[in-house]
Amino acid sequence: MGLKVYADRMSQPSRAIIIFCKMNQIDFEEVRIDISKGQHRTPEFEKINPMKQVPAIIDGRFKLFESHAILRYLACSFPSVSDHWYPNDLTSRAKIDSILDWHHANLRRGAMTYVFNSALAPALGFSLNAQAAEEGKKLLSSSLLKIKSFWLKGNSRFLLGNAQPSIADLSLVCELMQLEVVDSEERQRVLEPHQEIRDWMENVKRATHPHFLEVHGILYKVKARLESRRNRVSPKL
Amino acid sequence: MGLKVYADRTSQPSRAIIIFCKMNQIDFEEVKIDLSKGQHRTPEFEKINPMKKVPAIVDGRFKLFESHAILRYLACSFPSVSDHWYPNDLTSRAKIDSILDWHHANLRQGAGTYVFHGAMAPAFGLPLNAQVAEQGKKLMLSSLSKIELFWLRGDSRFLLGNSQPSIADLCLVCELMELEVVDSEERERILEPHQKIRDWMENVKRATHPHFLEVHGILYELKARLESRRNKVSTNL
Numbered sequence: 001m002g003l004k005v006y007a008d009r010m011s012q013p014s015r016a017i018i019i020f021c022k023m024n025q026i027d028f029e030e031v032r033i034d035i036s037k038g039q040h041r042t043p044e045f046e047k048i049n050p051m052k053q054v055p056a057i058i059d060g061r062f063k064l065f066e067s068h069a070i071l072r073y074l075a076c077s078f079p080s081v082s083d084h085w086y087p088n089d090l091t092s093r094a095k096i097d098s099i100l101d102w103h104h105a106n107l108r109r110g111a112m113t114y115v116f117n118s119a120l121a122p123a124l125g126f127s128l129n130a131q132a133a134e135e136g137k138k139l140l141s142s143s144l145l146k147i148k149s150f151w152l153k154g155n156s157r158f159l160l161g162n163a164q165p166s167i168a169d170l171s172l173v174c175e176l177m178q179l180e181v182v183d184s185e186e187r188q189r190v191l192e193p194h195q196e197i198r199d200w201m202e203n204v205k206r207a208t209h210p211h212f213l214e215v216h217g218i219l220y221k222v223k224a225r226l227e228s229r230r231n232r233v234s235p236k237l
Numbered sequence: 238m239g240l241k242v243y244a245d246r247t248s249q250p251s252r253a254i255i256i257f258c259k260m261n262q263i264d265f266e267e268v269k270i271d272l273s274k275g276q277h278r279t280p281e282f283e284k285i286n287p288m289k290k291v292p293a294i295v296d297g298r299f300k301l302f303e304s305h306a307i308l309r310y311l312a313c314s315f316p317s318v319s320d321h322w323y324p325n326d327l328t329s330r331a332k333i334d335s336i337l338d339w340h341h342a343n344l345r346q347g348a349g350t351y352v353f354h355g356a357m358a359p360a361f362g363l364p365l366n367a368q369v370a371e372q373g374k375k376l377m378l379s380s381l382s383k384i385e386l387f388w389l390r391g392d393s394r395f396l397l398g399n400s401q402p403s404i405a406d407l408c409l410v411c412e413l414m415e416l417e418v419v420d421s422e423e424r425e426r427i428l429e430p431h432q433k434i435r436d437w438m439e440n441v442k443r444a445t446h447p448h449f450l451e452v453h454g455i456l457y458e459l460k461a462r463l464e465s466r467r468n469k470v471s472t473n474l
Contacts, residue, residue, distance in 0.1 A: 050387050051339070062328050069334035076327055090313055091299050097306035102288070104341035150287050 003028040006048055006056045008035045009218040012112075013067030014055040016174040020071060020167065022211040024081045036123055068100045071167040084164035095160050099151065099168040103175070107147070110139030111175050119182045119226055137190065144194050147172070152196045157203050165207050173204040177216055180223045183230060240265040243285055243293045245272045246455040247360075249349070250304030251292040253411040257308060257404065259448040261318045273361055305337045308404040321401035332397055336388065336405040344384070345412055347376030352415045355423075356463055378427070384409070385433045393433075394440050402444050410441040414453055418460045420467060 005021065005028050007014035021028050033039045033054050040052045049056035049065040056065040059077070064070055075086035087093050113136025117129040151159040158169045176197070179187050191198055205212045242258065242265050244251035258265050270276045270291050277289045286293035286302040293302040296314075301307055312323035324330050350373025354366040388396040395406045413434070416424050428435055442449045 051383065062331075064328075064331050064335055066335040066338035068338045069331050072334055073327060073331040090310060094299075094301050094306050094310040097309055098301055098303040100338075101303035101305045101341070104338070105346070109342070146288065 002059075004031055004058045005029070006031045006033050006045070006054055006058075008033050008040075008054050009215060010035060010222065011054050012108075012174045012178050013171065015177070015215050016067055016167075016170045017055045017057070017070055017074075019174070019208055019211045019215050020074060020085070020170060022215070023208055024074075024078060024085070026074060026078050026080065068103075068167070068171065071171065075167060082164075084162065085167050085170075087166075092160075096166045096168045099159060100171060103168075103172060106139065107143040107172055108175055110136050110141075110143050111178060112136070114140050115178045115182055118186070123222070123226075141190065144190075144197050148194055148196045152200055156196075156200070158200065158207075165204055169200075169204050170208070173201050176201060177219060180216075180219050181226055184227070239296075241268055241295045242266070243268045243270050243282070243291055243295075245270050245277075245291050246452060247272065247357075247459055248291050249345075249411045249415050250408065252414070252452050252456075253304055253404075253407045254292045254294070254307055254311075256411070256445050256448045256452050257311060257322070257407060259452070260445055261311075261315060261322070263311060263315050263317065304408065305340075305404070308408070312404060319401075321399065321403060322407075323404050329397075333403045333405045336396060337408060340405075340409060340412070344377065344380040344409055347373050347378070347380050348412050348415060349373070351377050352419055356419045357415075357459075359466065360459065360463065374427070381431050381434055385431060389433045389437055393437070395437065395444075402441055406437075406441050407445070410438050413438060414456060417453075417456050418463050421464070 003021075003026065005014075005017055007018055007030055009015055009018070009032075018030060020026075033045055035054065039045060040049075040054060046052055048058065048063060051065055053065065055067055055070060056063065057070050057073075058064075059073075064073060072086060075081045086096060114133050115136075116124075116126075117133035117136060119128075121128050147159070154161060157163060158165050159172070160166070160168075162169075179190065182190075240258075240263065242251075242254055244255055244267055246252055246255070246269075255267060257263075270282055272291065276282060277286075277291060283289055285295060285300060288302055290302065292304055292307060293300065294307050294310075295301075296310075301310060309323060312318045323333060351370050352373075354373060355370030356365070358365050384396070391398060394400055395402050396409070397403075397405075399406075416427065419427075
């Protein structure tokens with residue numbers, strides 16, 4: 001029984017795992033858990049992940065959740081994974097760990113709060129919340145500044161000045177892709193001051209082509225649906 | 238030039254690093270960065286950690302921040318560290334990584350928010366905020382239930398049913414110790430329904446004796462100061 005990845009491609013960390021596996025020729029079965037249909041709350045899925053969240057994996061009899069733990073495990077367990085994703089060198093590895101840890105309470109929290117409360121909430125049965133969205137946006141913007149000034153300084157192609165992407169690049173850029181579902185002009189205003197961020201996102205997309213585009217397909221569909229709904233509500237004159 | 242640990246012992250993750258080093262006979266110099274005096278915002282400290290937070294380490298010329306990344310790095314770099322702290326076995330290690338990742342947005346966010354906005358803020362010249370504290374408390378309580386149900390089930394001495402502590406035990410228990418500065422009756426009400434949590438905290442304290450007690454000394458001082466302030470306020474009728 002091979003590797004199973006329980007995922008919803010609308011979930012940023014789910015996408016990171018799927019892209020990582022495809023890039024590294026890791027054989028896996030993708031099991032779709034549709035969050036918008038509450039499939040993460042079924043008793044069957046609770047046996048896979050008692051925290052009722054995606055992504056989660058089963059490798060043989062070994063179950064694991066939390067995307068960063070999963071990415072580390074896959075990088076260390078599968079010999080086909082190139083070293084640059086999660087280097088064996090301890091100091092290089094530690095610096096990637098540092099970014100992955102920082103991510104939770106910073107970029108992830110900011111971006112997720114902003115996107116959920118300004119765009120995605122209705123798709124999951126909740127209402128929008130402009131105040132919460134604004135707080136999220138502040139944290140998102142300050143996180144982008146920190147990434148830019150610290151981890152992308154100089155002419156860095158990838159975080160930490162690396163020449164090739166690591167699991168930190170993949171995780172953080174998948175998070176930022178979620179901004180696609182926000183109103184386009186809003187999204188442009190958020191990203192416009194950050195040339196280095198936009199360049200970095202392009203670098204990651206190119207380095208993980210064609211899987212990045214393919215895995216993000218669902219996001220563009222949802223983006224189109226939400227945009228058409230927004231235009232119906234307030235057609236642009 | 239040996240290991241330097243930049244820490245404030247009122248900071249939960251700072252304490253985890255210090256206790257870990259002492260338990261594993263890792264030689265280090267502790268450099269106090271007093272948060273209540275704003276020492277984390279000096280230009281000198283910004284060179285150590287551009288995120289202006291504790292803990293941070295400098296090992297030779299290598300700088301690192303984020304406590305989980307630091308603990309992983311120390312566990313892997315220093316041969317004196319026993320395997321149980323961060324096992325070499327990939328699946329055991331991955332399960333510990335999973336807890337450390339989960340911690341950020343769950344127990345840490347809940348307990349950190351509750352303690353700061355419900356008790357600690359005045360020590361930093363900031364007002365309390367009962368509403369925010371209440372939100373933190375909800376998240377903290379649901380996190381405690383999850384830890385009990387999943388990672389401490391059965392007769393677990395430590396997380397995951399391990400017979401010896403890992404860096405996950407140390408991190409999470411140091412976080413919970415911050416509750417000491419909250420009003421004593423409140424603290425008892427929170428912990429009273431959670432026998433497993435209380436037992437687990439005692440197990441970690443005993444396993445890391447005498448360092449655990451010594452390193453938490455400052456917290457008990459802060460507790461006494463805040464309690465005396467609370468008594469002054471509520472006797473001013």
